[in-house]
Amino acid sequence: MDAKQFQKIxxxxxxxRRFEILSRIAGVKEMACANLRCDxxxxxxxxxxxxxxxxxxxxxxxxxxxxxxxxxxxxxxxREYLAELKKI
Amino acid sequence: MDAKQFQKIxxxxxxxRRFEILSRIAGVKEMACANLRCDxxxxxxxxxxxxxxxxxxxxxxxxxxxxxxxxxxxxxxxREYLAELKKI
DNA sequence: GAATCAATTAGATGGCCATCAAAATATCGA
DNA sequence: TCGATATTTTGATGGCCATCTAATTGATTC
Numbered sequence: 001m002d003a004k005q006f007q008k009i010x011x012x013x014x015x016x017r018r019f020e021i022l023s024r025i026a027g028v029k030e031m032a033c034a035n036l037r038c039d040x041x042x043x044x045x046x047x048x049x050x051x052x053x054x055x056x057x058x059x060x061x062x063x064x065x066x067x068x069x070x071x072x073x074x075x076x077x078x079r080e081y082l083a084e085l086k087k088i
Numbered sequence: 089m090d091a092k093q094f095q096k097i098x099x100x101x102x103x104x105r106r107f108e109i110l111s112r113i114a115g116v117k118e119m120a121c122a123n124l125r126c127d128x129x130x131x132x133x134x135x136x137x138x139x140x141x142x143x144x145x146x147x148x149x150x151x152x153x154x155x156x157x158x159x160x161x162x163x164x165x166x167r168e169y170l171a172e173l174k175k176i
Numbered sequence: 177g178a179a180t181c182a183a184t185t186a187g188a189t190g191g192c193c194a195t196c197a198a199a200a201t202a203t204c205g206a
Numbered sequence: 207t208c209g210a211t212a213t214t215t216t217g218a219t220g221g222c223c224a225t226c227t228a229a230t231t232g233a234t235t236c
Contacts, residue, residue, distance in 0.1 A: 007104055014102035016095055026176040046195055048214055067203050067212050085170060088114040134225055136184055155182045155233050
């Protein structure tokens with residue numbers, strides 16, 4: 001993992017909403033975007049923004065299924081990030 | 089570790105300068121503040137600000153020795169943070 | 177006591193970003 | 207085709223924050 005991605009991930013995790021999203025999708029194979037919105041007190045526009053940030057950091061991947069999108073944690077990237085932190 | 093501190097740490101890590109500081113003091117028992125400034129392209133005021141943020145997040149502790157201050161990583165907190173991330 | 181060095185504080189500034197509302201795009205069902 | 211639902215995009219706004227300069231505090235040395 002290069003420094004740039006590491007930095008992006010750190011920034012992505014700094015927002016509580018994004019961490020919440022990560023926590024939720026981590027427990028399942030994948031999760032519908034609309035499903036996420038039920039619990040989070042944010043508009044669809046804001047959620048869309050956060051998902052893009054997570055995707056841009058390489059932390060999640062998105063699958064489009066007709067009207068819906070499904071988000072999935074990229075576990076190898078997550079593990080790599082943890083390993084990077086543990087180096088300290 | 090409560091959610092508040094977890095959040096503070098995540099935010100503290102999001103700034104590259106602060107992560108750099110952490111990386112450096114992690115390798116030694118403690119490090120003089122003036123020593124840190126040698127390598128970082130920031131003013132003393134900014135460094136002071138960052139150190140306070142790290143302290144506020146509970147990540148470091150500071151020892152004052154006459155004119156100088158010495159910074160030390162609080163390893164148990166760091167370990168706790170990693171453990172928290174690993175829960176995901 | 178004056179000069180010097182380390183660090184902090186105060187105050188200002190510029191940029192980034194989470195958020196929203198509104199409009200647009202896309203897909204489905206009737 | 208029309209309306210409904212899901213998501214994205216656009217544009218705007220307000221707040222937070224990294225950074226600086228300048229002034230201040232505290233400690234040392236001469």
